[in-house]
Amino acid sequence: MTHDLSLHHRRRPPTQAELRGIPWLQQLGPEARERAVAALLVGDALPGDHVCRNGRSVTYWFGVVEGLLKMSNDNADGSTVTFAGLPPGGWFGEGTALKREPYRYNIQALRKSTVAGLPIDTFHWLLDNSIGFNRFVMNQLNERLAQFISAREIDRLGNLDVRVARSLAALFNPVLYPGVGEVLRITQQELAYLVGLSRQRVNEALAALQAHGAIQVEYGGLRVLDLESLRTSLFLDASPAMAKREKYG
DNA sequence: TCATTAAATTGTT
DNA sequence: AACAATTTAATGA
Numbered sequence: 555m556t557h558d559l560s561l562h563h564r565r566r567p568p569t570q571a572e573l574r575g576i577p578w579l580q581q582l583g584p585e586a587r588e589r590a591v592a593a594l595l596v597g598d599a600l601p602g603d604h605v606c607r608n609g610r611s612v613t614y615w616f617g618v619v620e621g622l623l624k625m626s627n628d629n630a631d632g633s634t635v636t637f638a639g640l641p642p643g644g645w646f647g648e649g650t651a652l653k654r655e656p657y658r659y660n661i662q663a664l665r666k667s668t669v670a671g672l673p674i675d676t677f678h679w680l681l682d683n684s685i686g687f688n689r690f691v692m693n694q695l696n697e698r699l700a701q702f703i704s705a706r707e708i709d710r711l712g713n714l715d716v717r718v719a720r721s722l723a724a725l726f727n728p729v730l731y732p733g734v735g736e737v738l739r740i741t742q743q744e745l746a747y748l749v750g751l752s753r754q755r756v757n758e759a760l761a762a763l764q765a766h767g768a769i770q771v772e773y774g775g776l777r778v779l780d781l782e783s784l785r786t787s788l789f790l791d792a793s794p795a796m797a798k799r800e801k802y803g
Numbered sequence: 804t805c806a807t808t809a810a811a812t813t814g815t816t
Numbered sequence: 817a818a819c820a821a822t823t824t825a826a827t828g829a
Contacts, residue, residue: 743812754815754816773812774812
């Protein structure tokens with residue numbers, strides 16, 4: 555179908571600006587930092603490109619410098635389940651890198667993105683030699699666990715407006731995705747792929763969220779005005795079907 | 804730098 | 817899925 559593992563092609567050393575966008579570098583001591591910077595590589599991924607594939611062996615620990623990726627899996631029946639969107643500042647694959655096991659999911663670009671990779675040997679060296687790095691990875695694992703638990707809930711939500719709201723809140727997680735400020739660069743089409751809805755329905759949901767002052771829709775992205783409201787979505791009524799389920803279980 | 808054109812994105816039906 | 821309206825990006829003088 556589309557190209558594969560773009561990082562393995564036109565890879566290059568990261569620029570100074572790209573290094574600044576890598577959150578865990580700041581937490582390293584001088585020696586560890588120097589070693590990490592020397593080993594880091596970046597590459598460009600075009601829309602549809604796979605950064606890693608289910609079943610492949612781990613060669614890098616990956617992070618998003620620029621753009622937007624999605625983490626998904628294919629079911630036996632051919633359908634696709636999306637676990638998470640990965641905006642700038644997000645790093646992933648530490649679980650499989652730790653165990654040196656094959657990836658258990660696919661990561662592909664939703665739009666032209668810049669992806670950084672830390673070779674797995676350097677990843678393990680940092681684990682053995684840097685406390686700051688260990689703190690970052692531990693924190694990362696913990697946050698992601700929480701994110702996946704809430705993702706399970708999101709999928710069961712009957713109210714699609716709420717589903718969009720919660721998915722957006724996940725993308726604005728400051729711990730996992732420090733590269734995302736108050737404005738998230740994401741088109742409504744991309745968000746639709748991520749949430750598993752039509753673009754029309756996402757457009758409708760965004761309008762509803764904006765009407766309640768939770769976000770501000772902008773061209774090619776959106777701005778968060780009230781993250782807490784997005785998380786709880788209390789201002790949106792649960793769907794009738796949902797209320798019935800609550801009542802009669 | 805500005806004007807024109809093409810491409811991308813959005814809002815609606 | 818298709819459409820027009822709007823915004824951005826690209827081009828070249």
